[in-house]
Amino acid sequence: MSAIAATLKPRKAPIQERSATTVATLHAAAIQVLIKDGLDRCTTTRVAERAGMSVGSLYQYYPNRDALLAAVLEKHLDAVADAVERACHDLEGMPLASLASGLVIGFLRVKLGDPEGSKALYGVAEGRGGGDLAAKMQARIVAAMSALLASAPDARFDDPVMTSAVAFSALAGPVRLLLKGEAPAGFQDDLQDQLIRLLTAYLQSYSVGRGTGR
Amino acid sequence: MSAIAATLKPRKAPIQERSATTVATLHAAAIQVLIKDGLDRCTTTRVAERAGMSVGSLYQYYPNRDALLAAVLEKHLDAVADAVERACHDLEGMPLASLASGLVIGFLRVKLGDPEGSKALYGVAEGRGGGDLAAKMQARIVAAMSALLASAPDARFDDPVMTSAVAFSALAGPVRLLLKGEAPAGFQDDLQDQLIRLLTAYLQSYSVGRGTGR
Amino acid sequence: MSAIAATLKPRKAPIQERSATTVATLHAAAIQVLIKDGLDRCTTTRVAERAGMSVGSLYQYYPNRDALLAAVLEKHLDAVADAVERACHDLEGMPLASLASGLVIGFLRVKLGDPEGSKALYGVAEGRGGGDLAAKMQARIVAAMSALLASAPDARFDDPVMTSAVAFSALAGPVRLLLKGEAPAGFQDDLQDQLIRLLTAYLQSYSVGRGTGR
Amino acid sequence: MSAIAATLKPRKAPIQERSATTVATLHAAAIQVLIKDGLDRCTTTRVAERAGMSVGSLYQYYPNRDALLAAVLEKHLDAVADAVERACHDLEGMPLASLASGLVIGFLRVKLGDPEGSKALYGVAEGRGGGDLAAKMQARIVAAMSALLASAPDARFDDPVMTSAVAFSALAGPVRLLLKGEAPAGFQDDLQDQLIRLLTAYLQSYSVGRGTGR
């Protein structure tokens, strides 16, 4: 974790119920403002207003604007990592084809569950601290997927970490395209099938009985 | 083109040599500042300073900060689109495996040619106007790739546009990961091979004599 | 009200005492700067400085410089309109000669009460939004005077609105001359008498028993 | 003439024909820009552009922006003074009633001859140097009118300067109202008659055989 990242930590742990509620309200408000007004106009005042409290209160929970945004982003990324980890756990020991569809379905569910929110957070992820959080999520996912791949009965991965990182980011690309609204018409309709096909093909290139692939 | 995008147009065409130089200097300066200080601190003053001229001169060529950044981004995206289009042209009529490696190699060459610059521009692409430009690049690339896929002798694509969009964005994902520095150690070493494998596998799932795949 | 005028409205109503004080301070400061430095150099920073507060505070109460100036002007014009309306009310039913002197005295009292301020505001009235406000004041005054003229026992006005508008602006002309310092020496000494004479003569040209005048 | 006013003088006398033409072009351009864009946006560049020349050329004829505007204003005010002086000359020795209508008609002709231009110049007259020029015009007009009043066979003016100053500014008030667009509907139709009535009544209050009036 970078030196800066330390200052991005929430000021107080939400121990008491009120705090937890407040923080949740703040998160929701931040996302709404992000969606409605964009990153630049997502000011502390606006978020507080949306959350029905004063700026001062916001600063009771976060030392600064970036910390708030980082927290919101982190929550989202954690949700994504959780979903993928869970999927990985459930798919343990299954054949490649199942892994592929299971992972894709799990990933799409989290990402497309709140498309607006997901989209809005891309911008946040570019900013200060965003990279660290994204890397953290990557690491979790790659770890979980690596383990999963290693457990696949019908394939042999010489570098599961690499394969996982490529595989996951390869899924993330098209999803980003869709969420950012830069995709061609009808993209969403076929996306899941195509991603499954993509991932399946990629993973099966490592199938036992197919050679190293190269 | 959206109404806003119109205001992002450069103020005067760099016809005269002096202007051309100035604009080029401005571009270079902007990228340097972007790399060194980040998007938020990439202020008009700083860019002008770095370019060795006054703010006023900057505004002689761009109506506002966003227009400058958009121009820089556009140049980059155009270069990428150019590279991919060129690759597509050269690969016309070749078999799937060749297409895959040709495209990956071409894409990586542009993107990794100036990794710092490429990285810095991700942030710009998130901002106002970035989406439009990215979409434009996407469209060009998808068009070129679609045509290419249709020309492949050993495959039949029922929806080449979809396939192209997925394929390209699937390549873009891992590259972004690498450039943003969120990738695991050693990622870069194997990236090209992995992307070729990924793309080859995906495209070959459409091979003649393999069924529609669905 | 024009579309632009809407953006000239004060940002928050000075409900609380602190706010009221702040606004009043701002008004006073603006006028002082206007007097001392002129319209062009009446910058938001200068006004705030003079008011002993930061620019930010100024913007807490006015969305922009024009709004502040408009508010100051409006207050002045309202005071003028108030004074004339009051005079009109008090003069109801009195003969022409009394109306004339009553109106002139009332008008001069407001305008010459704070000559410096009045003078400084002429420039503001030229700017954006000034016309609307001036027109508003005109309308109020013309309405009040029209009613008054209609009540005069010794005259018959076929077009009291026209007569009022001409009468009032005819008084305003010489006053402006005086305040702007463009008048000959000794102008002020005789001004009241001359204006009374002017107005009396004009109104009495409509006296009953004198014919329509034309 | 104030110290500042010295710097407002045109840089070179328009001796050569080209200069004269250029200056005239510049004047016309300035007024057009003033009308179209307003005082604030009447920039040197815009005026030069409109005049079909470069900013540099503009500065060949005027040392600064204010000098240009002052020159334009002066020309206008001179035209007004000229017109009134001419009228005064023509009306020499005529009775009060004739003076009044002659003056009003002459004044309205100049002012309403180019209403747009006249209106645009009100703003200029508020600015630096405007006051001096206005005062100069005032002085000329008052001088001419004073002489005229003294020549009237049917009246005796104890303070013709005062009377002239009041009379002229009393006419100017309603005209300003009209030009600024702050007048009630139908104001223009009756304006001339009303002003004649106003002036006639005022002057006739000094008629021989009516008492001093006071």
Add this chain to the structure above:
DNA sequence: CATGAATGAGTCTTCATTCAT
């Protein structure tokens, strides 16, 4: 603890003016 007014550093942007070509 909550509030929200006050702060003021930091941006963007404009435009009068100059001067090398």
Add this chain to the structure above:
DNA sequence: GATGAATGAAGACTCATTCAT
């Protein structure tokens, strides 16, 4: 003389952050 690119001082305005109430 004409040109118009370059300059940079100056101004409007925003918003993260603080702290008195």
